[in-house]
Amino acid sequence: MRPKGRSGFFRAKGKTVAERTRGSGRWPTRSGMEHLECCARLLRGTLVRAAVRRYLPWALAASMMAGSLLKELSPLPESYLSNKRNVLNVYFVKLAWAWTFCLLLPFIALTTYHLTGKAGLVLRRLSTLLVGTAIWYVFTALFSNIEHYTGSCYQSPALERVRKEHQSKQQCHGEGGFWHGFDISGHSFLLTFCALMIVEEMAVLHEVKTDRSHRFHTPITSLVVALGFLTFIWVWMFLCTAVYFHNLSQKVFGTLFGLLSWYGTYGFWYLKSFSPGLPPQSCSLNLKQDSYKE
Secondary structure, eight states: OOOOOHHHHHHHHHHHHHHHHHHHTOOOOOOHHHHHHHHHHHHHHHHSSHHHHHHHHHHHHHHHHHHHHHHHHSOOOOOGGGSTTSHHHHHTGGGHHHHHHHHHHHHHHHHHHHHHOOHHHHHHHHHHHHHHHHHHHHHHHHHHHHHHHTOEEESSTTOOSBOTTOOSHHHHHHTTOEEESOOOOHHHHHHHHHHHHHHHHGGGGGTOOOOTTSTTHHHHHHHHHHHHHHHHHHHHHHHHHHHHSSOHHHHHHHHHHHHHHHHHHHTTGGGSSSSSOOOOOSSOHHHHHHHHHO
16 A cells, blocks of 8 residues: 655645544634624614614604603613713713714725825815814804803702802802803714714715725724714713703703704705715715705
């Protein structure tokens, strides 16, 4: 009988190892990139749908009303999320625009350049972040001024005994007082605007097709996952705001300003030629306009 050659020995040995691996139940695990791609596909299928962009504003408005009524009629018991010092509130919500800005900046730049190859168009689209920053600054300053001009300093949280000597919220708090004014919910405003802005910008993923050999595949996939999870955090904390904080009128105004900011930009101004424009898509501008009219 002819002895096995070197190649035959290794083939037999390799087969034995494979069989041994199968027998032990230890299969090679997925790589980190495969897990990332799987998560990105799931988020694409959830957030990139046209139905999400169409119905999310209504869902936010309805959940705000439902949560506010629950807070007024049958308040939920205190929990970790009702504490303003919870991790999500301190490290995410209070920095909501910074998180949104920092993740959307590379996402808009990479996807726009990938689809168009035009640096000028990339800069034009990035100006949406400057518009968003201006909206954030103007409305938060407006809310602060409204609270200042409608407020007074009180001796206790029960609003007993007005302390006339304090003319500002900062002075009142500095002396141990309690300032009470019409405090429009900045969380309701900003979380509404940020969530809707991210969903609008992620619509570009209908056109972005890359494989692992493409230089933008890994950063775009990573940004899709990060933006997807950020959107879920914004919606979740919006719901927490609805059921735990502020009164109904304060949340109504906050959510309304967030919706108006979104519609005034993506539903009206960005459809014009003299604007930063919408995310690049193959569909015509008329089709995009019709989708908002439906």
